[in-house]
Structure formats: structure tokens, C-alpha cells
Amino acid sequence: MSVLNNSEVQLFLLIGIPGLEHAHLWISIPICLMYLVAILGNSAILFFIKTEPSLHEPMYCFLAMLAICDLGLSFSSLPTMMRIFLFNAMGISPNACFAQEFFIHGFTVMESSVLLAMSLDRFLAIHNPLSYNSLLTSNKVAKTGLILATRSILLVLPFPFTLRTLKYCQKNVLSHSYCLHQDTMKLACSDNKINVIYGFFVALCTMLDLALIVLSYTLILKTALSIASLAERLKALNTCVSHICAVLIFYIPIITLAAIHRFAKHKSPLIVILIADIFLLLPPLMNPIVYCVKTRQIREKVLGKLSNIYRT
Numbered sequence: 192m193s194v195l196n197n198s199e200v201q202l203f204l205l206i207g208i209p210g211l212e213h214a215h216l217w218i219s220i221p222i223c224l225m226y227l228v229a230i231l232g233n234s235a236i237l238f239f240i241k242t243e244p245s246l247h248e249p250m251y252c253f254l255a256m257l258a259i260c261d262l263g264l265s266f267s268s269l270p271t272m273m274r275i276f277l278f279n280a281m282g283i284s285p286n287a288c289f290a291q292e293f294f295i296h297g298f299t300v301m302e303s304s305v306l307l308a309m310s311l312d313r314f315l316a317i318h319n320p321l322s323y324n325s326l327l328t329s330n331k332v333a334k335t336g337l338i339l340a341t342r343s344i345l346l347v348l349p350f351p352f353t354l355r356t357l358k359y360c361q362k363n364v365l366s367h368s369y370c371l372h373q374d375t376m377k378l379a380c381s382d383n384k385i386n387v388i389y390g391f392f393v394a395l396c397t398m399l400d401l402a403l404i405v406l407s408y409t410l411i412l413k414t415a416l417s418i419a420s421l422a423e424r425l426k427a428l429n430t431c432v433s434h435i436c437a438v439l440i441f442y443i444p445i446i447t448l449a450a451i452h453r454f455a456k457h458k459s460p461l462i463v464i465l466i467a468d469i470f471l472l473l474p475p476l477m478n479p480i481v482y483c484v485k486t487r488q489i490r491e492k493v494l495g496k497l498s499n500i501y502r503t
Contacts, residue, residue: 200359202282205368207275209460219276225476229265232479233258239492249327253309256336261475263298268369268471275368288370289351301343303400309434310407317427318414346393353386367467433485440477444470
């Protein structure tokens with residue numbers, strides 16, 4: 192068992208759903224199904240984009256990055272949630288907890304960055320449709336993905352190291368079914384001011400992504416309204432619907448959870464846990480569904496594959 196230096200706590204305890212411990216096994220069924228659909232859906236998105244030459248465009252390359260982020264979030268949270276709900280195994284070593292929060296926060300920041308890149312992609316496609324392909328080449332998209340991944344890793348890399356410097360004396364019960372930085376640092380009995388400041392900085396970076404997404408859509412709306420033809424105007428805006436849904440699905444739970452953690456004085460543990468679980472379960476589950484329903488090219492490929500399987 193891993194033991195932290197200068198620490199009396201050898202295990203952190205994660206929790207399931209308070210008051211429903213007796214029903215954890217039944218609750219695990221829909222959670223398992225949601226994880227299964229999320230993993231299969233995002234894997235299918237990656238498969239179709241990889242194997243179909245017609246989908247080798249910037250928009251779908253960014254969608255592939257989004258699917259990778261969703262898979263990362265699913266696999267990062269899956270082990271502890273399944274241990275809790277299937278086997279009632281709540282203990283996790285500090286080092287394992289810090290590793291989990293690194294991956295969860297890393298993929299969260301990465302998904303935020305990818306959503307920003309997708310909004311800029313939509314702006315370029317609507318604002319400069321004739322030069323769109325020359326502005327966003329495959330090489331530039333690959334470099335953008337590398338930059339976004341590097342940014343995400345560098346932003347969250349200090350988290351596990353700063354948490355390891357803290358001393359954990361008696362409190363060891365976390366508030367969720369997985370480890371989060373803002374949750375873990377509150378257990379420390381030593382000064383966690385650096386963790387608070389840096390955690391707030393990372394949260395501001397994520398909110399900056401959201402602000403830039405809002406700015407992008409303000410410019411998109413302005414450009415679309417300047418198009419004379421109503422049909423062309425609606426066609427341009429329709430290409431953004433899937434991305435807008437993805438932005439709302441991702442940011443609403445994370446903003447709600449952050450606000451509850453920082454400002455709610457008398458928060459219900461049940462509400463906090465449900466929102467936290469939605470934050471990790473909903474985007475990976477819904478993004479493939481939204482893009483399959485709203486994106487004609489992907490929908491046609493999926494239906495074509497399914498019809499071929501049915502014929503055979």
C-alpha cells in the first residue's frame with residue numbers, strides 16, 4: 192500500500208450515492224450500460240473517421256480528438272466507479288488517487304481545448320468558405336492537436352505533485368466516486384494555499400476557453416446574418432448545431448459543480464455527487480449520439496454499415 196511522506200492517512204475513501212448504498216448493485220447496471228454505450232460510440236466515431244476517406248476533413252479530425260477525450264474520461268473514472276457500485280470497494284491509495292485526478296483533469300482540459308478549436312473551425316468554414324481548406328490543412332490540424340495535448344498536460348501536471356506535498360492527518364473521505372483536485376486538497380491539514388490558487392488558475396483557463404467559444408459564435412452569428420439567402424443562412428448555422436450541443440453538455444455540469452464546490456455553504460451531498468457523475472458520464476455518452484444524429488455524413492456511414500451487417 193502506498194503511503195505518503197509525513198502522512199497518517201494511508202487510504203482515501205470514495206463514496207457512491209449516500210443513502211442508496213443498499214441499491215449500489217442495481218445502480219451499477221445503468222452506469223455500466225452508459226459506459227458501454229460511451230466507449231462503443233466514441234470507438235465507432237474513431238473507426239469511421241479513420242476508415243472513410245470522405246471524413247478526412249478538419250471538422251472530423253477535431254471530432255476524432257473529441258472522441259479520444261471522451262474515451263479518456265470514461266476509462267479514467269470507470270475503475271473506481273465500478274469498484275464502488277459493484278463491489279462496495281471504496282478505498283484508494285493516495286498515489287492512485289492523484290494519478291486518477293491527473294488523467295480526469297487532463298482529459299477535461301483537453302476536451303475544453305478541442306471544443307474551442309472546433310468553434311474556430313466552424314467560424315473559418317462560415318466566414319471564409321473558399322479558403323477554408325487552404326487555411327486548415329491536415330498538417331495544421333495535426334499540429335493544433337499536438338499543441339492542445341501539450342497545453343492540457345502542462346496545465347494539470349502540477350496537480351499530483353502539489354497534492355503530494357500536503358499532509359493528510361485524519362480526514363480521508365472524499366465527496367465523489369472518483370478523485371478531483373479540489374476535493375482532495377480539502378482533506379489536507381497543512382497549508383493548501385498553493386493548491387487553491389493554482390486550481391483556480393486552471394479553472395480560469397477553462398472558463399477562458401468558454402469565453403472564446405462564445406466570442407466565436409458571436410462572430411459566426413454575425414457572419415451568418417450577413418448572408419443574403421435564408422436557405423444558405425440556415426445551412427451555415429445548421430453545421431454548428433452538433434457543436435453547440437457538445438459545448439452545452441460539457442460546460443453546464445462542470446460550471447454547476449465548480450460553483451457548488453466554491454460558493455454553496457449548505458450543499459446537499461446527493462446533488463453534488465449526481466452532478467459530478469453527470470459531468471463524467473454525460474459528455475462521453477451523448478457526444479457520439481448527437482454527432483450521429485445531426486451530422487449527415489456520419490449518420491449515412493453508420494446506417495450503411497448497419498444495413499450491410501443486417502444483409503449478411
